[in-house]
Amino acid sequence: xxxxxxxxxxxxxxxxxxxxxxxxxxxxxxxxxxxxxxxxxxxxxxxxxxxxxxxxxxxxxxxxxxxxxxxxxxxxxxxxxxxxxxxxxxxxxxxxxxxxxxxxxxxxxxxxxxxxxxxxxxxxxxxxxxxxxxxxxxxxxxxxxxxxxxxxxxxxxxxxxxxxxxxxxxxxxxxxxxxxxxxxxxxxxxxxxxxxxxxxxxxxxxxxxxxxxxxxxxxxxxxxxxx
Amino acid sequence: xxxxxxxxxxxxxxxxxxxxxxxxxxxxxxxxxxxxxxxxxxxxxxxxxxxxxxxxxxxxxxxxxxxxxxxxxxxxxxxxxxxxxxxxxxxxxxxxxxxxxxxxxxxxxxxxxxxxxxxxxxxxxxxxxxxxxxxxxxxxxxxxxxxxxxxxxxxxxxxxxxxxxxxxxxxxxxxxxxxxxxxxxxxxxxxxxxxxxxxxxxxxxxxxxxxxxxxxxxxxxxxxxxx
Numbered sequence: 001x002x003x004x005x006x007x008x009x010x011x012x013x014x015x016x017x018x019x020x021x022x023x024x025x026x027x028x029x030x031x032x033x034x035x036x037x038x039x040x041x042x043x044x045x046x047x048x049x050x051x052x053x054x055x056x057x058x059x060x061x062x063x064x065x066x067x068x069x070x071x072x073x074x075x076x077x078x079x080x081x082x083x084x085x086x087x088x089x090x091x092x093x094x095x096x097x098x099x100x101x102x103x104x105x106x107x108x109x110x111x112x113x114x115x116x117x118x119x120x121x122x123x124x125x126x127x128x129x130x131x132x133x134x135x136x137x138x139x140x141x142x143x144x145x146x147x148x149x150x151x152x153x154x155x156x157x158x159x160x161x162x163x164x165x166x167x168x169x170x171x172x173x174x175x176x177x178x179x180x181x182x183x184x185x186x187x188x189x190x191x192x193x194x195x196x197x198x199x200x201x202x203x204x205x206x207x208x209x210x211x212x213x214x215x216x217x218x219x220x221x222x223x224x225x226x227x
Numbered sequence: 228x229x230x231x232x233x234x235x236x237x238x239x240x241x242x243x244x245x246x247x248x249x250x251x252x253x254x255x256x257x258x259x260x261x262x263x264x265x266x267x268x269x270x271x272x273x274x275x276x277x278x279x280x281x282x283x284x285x286x287x288x289x290x291x292x293x294x295x296x297x298x299x300x301x302x303x304x305x306x307x308x309x310x311x312x313x314x315x316x317x318x319x320x321x322x323x324x325x326x327x328x329x330x331x332x333x334x335x336x337x338x339x340x341x342x343x344x345x346x347x348x349x350x351x352x353x354x355x356x357x358x359x360x361x362x363x364x365x366x367x368x369x370x371x372x373x374x375x376x377x378x379x380x381x382x383x384x385x386x387x388x389x390x391x392x393x394x395x396x397x398x399x400x401x402x403x404x405x406x407x408x409x410x411x412x413x414x415x416x417x418x419x420x421x422x423x424x425x426x427x428x429x430x431x432x433x434x435x436x437x438x439x440x441x442x443x444x445x446x447x448x449x450x451x452x453x454x
Contacts, residue, residue, distance in 0.1 A: 008292060046273040053280040059380065065235060081378040088319050092312070151308040153286065157384055 010050035013043060014058075017051060021060045021071055022167045032061060032069040059164040072164070076218050079168055083217075086161050087210035089154065093142070094202045096149040097194065105148050106194060112137075112144045113191045134183060135169055135176075141187075169213070172220040182212060237277035240270060241285075244278060248287045248298055249394045259288060259296040286391040299391070303445050306395055310444075313388050314437035316381065320369070321429045323376040324421065332375050333421060339364075339371050340418045361410060362396055362403075368414075396440070399447040409439060 017037070020026045032052065038045045052069045055061045059082070061069045072078070097109070116137040139162065146155040169176060186209040193202035244264070247253045259279065265272045279296045282288045286309070288296045299305070324336070343364040366389065373382040396403060413436040420429035 046276070049273070050276060050280055053277060053284075057280075057284045059383075078379070081380050084323070084378055085316075085319070085380045085384065088315070089312075092315050096311070151311055152305070153308050153312045153388070156286075157312065161380070 009043065010047045010054060013037070013041060013047055013051035014054035016041070018055055018058060018060055018163050021055070022163055022170055024167075024170060026071050028071050028074045030071045031067070032071065034068065058160050058162075060167070074167065074171065074221065076221055079214065079217055079221065082161070082164055082168070083210060083214040086158075086165055087207055087214075089158050089161070090142075090206050090210060091203050093145050093149060093154060093158065094190075094206050095199055096151065096154070097145050098197055098199050098202060100150075101148060101194075101197070109141065109144050109148065109194060110191055112141050113187050113194075116141060116187055132173075134180065135166070138183075141190075168217040171224075172213075172217045175216045175220050176213075179216070183209075186212075236270065237274045237281060240264070240268060240274055240278035241281035243268070245282055245285060245287055245390050248282070249390060249397055251394075251397060253298050255298050255301045257298045258294070259298065261295065285387050285389075287394070301394065301398065301448070303448055306441065306444055306448065309388070309391055309395070310437060310441040313385075313392055314434060314441075316385050316388070317369075317433050317437060318430050320372050320376060320381060320385065321433050322426055323378065323381070324372050325424055325426050325429060327377075328375060328421075328424070336368065336371050336375070336421060337418055339368050340414050343368060343414055361407065362393070365410075368417075395444040398451075399440075399444045402443045402447050403440075406443070410436075413439075 017026065017032065026032070034045050034048045034052070037043075037051075038048045041048075052061060052063060055069070056063050059072060061071055063069050101109075116134070142158065146158075149155075186205060189205035189208075190202065193199075193205055244253065244259065253259070261272050261275045261279070264270075264275045264278075268275075279288060279290060282296075283290050286299060288298055290296050328336075343361070369385065373385075376382075413432060416432035416435075417429065420426075420432055
């Protein structure tokens with residue numbers, strides 16, 4: 001029996017559609033029609049169906065028995081639910097890093113944090129430095145933490161939440177653009193807590209930053225609603 | 228465009244295969260061959276492939292690009308990773324119940340807990356009362372808590388972990404059989420903490436019971452390994 005790397009095609013379709021959902025080109029509530037997507041991308045309907053299951057796992061769509069796939073809503077209630085669990089899992093990730101770290105591993109994370117700080121340091125970076133690269137650098141710190149914690153379930157669960165979190169960042173991108181100082185302050189607190197192995201301070205800083213981003217996203221959503 | 232409830236077929240296949248994995252009929256490391264399953268169940272290969280994506284989401288199999296689907300390993304390290312995140316999410320569920328509960332809602336949970344206690348009360352139940360029904364009653368308490376907390380992401384994440392947790396219970400079923408008193412004590416503590424709205428006590432009791440089950444599973448695994 002041979003597999004012709006079938007996951008990679010459905011994964012590619014999932015990433016293509018996922019990107020369109022994250023950036024809002026496919027808006028909340030939009031139906032995703034298997035046949036139409038299959039025709040547009042010149043792929044089989046089965047591959048599209050697999051891609052939809054991957055997107056459902058990543059919290060970007062919902063699949064209903066008769067209606068088919070629909071882009072997930074982006075309401076304040078859902079954003080709150082999402083941030084509630086995401087912040088909780090980030091705190092768990094932080095705690096586990098401190099439980100398990102060894103000096104060289106922490107040095108690696110610190111190097112990543114410095115890298116991120118240099119990206120957002122207003123002295124070093126150009127003013128038009130894309131916000132996306134700062135977000136990506138934050139995710140890169142998480143990837144480093146995954147290797148330290150080595151819990152595949154935690155990693156997978158957090159990774160599956162990332163696309164939905166990215167979608168909320170994208171909504172509030174304009175708000176985030178003025179927030180580089182805040183992000184920098186957060187990463188300084190994070191680095192300092194990790195260096196001192198201070199679990200309580202680490203949790204406080206993760207929660208504070210998560211709650212800050214949640215408020216930005218919610219305020220942007222409310223503005224959009226009332227516009 | 229019409230959908231002929233395609234999810235329900237792949238879901239049925241996923242549940243069929245999932246049950247065989249949970250009970251150990253499909254052991255860790257076993258390959259699941261799409262064509263063979265499709266032939267045995269007289270379904271399309273596409274439906275099997277969708278079922279495999281569902282089982283991957285439920286942490287029962289892993290899908291590798293060229294090797295295909297393989298039943299997840301059940302090592303002490305993986306069991307530890309699984310219980311780490313599961314206990315954390317259960318604590319979050321408990322905290323959120325206390326944050327949001329209202330009297331009639333708590334009364335509903337209490338009724339469920341009493342129902343469970345009557346199931347496992349050695350005075351009321353026969354000695355051969357199946358352990359599975361106690362486990363199922365525990366899951367039923369969770370379902371009630373979901374409705375109170377109303378966070379679809381937390382619910383979905385916990386539900387996706389349940390099959391993998393059930394698999395570990397199944398491994399340790401013989402050990403659990405003597406554990407009804409422990410389970411009863413746990414549910415008494417849980418009910419008491421909820422009634423008093425004591426978040427700290429609730430978290431202590433969830434952690435204590437989760438850690439107890441983790442130890443039972445790990446000790447059974449070690450016995451099996453050394454046998």
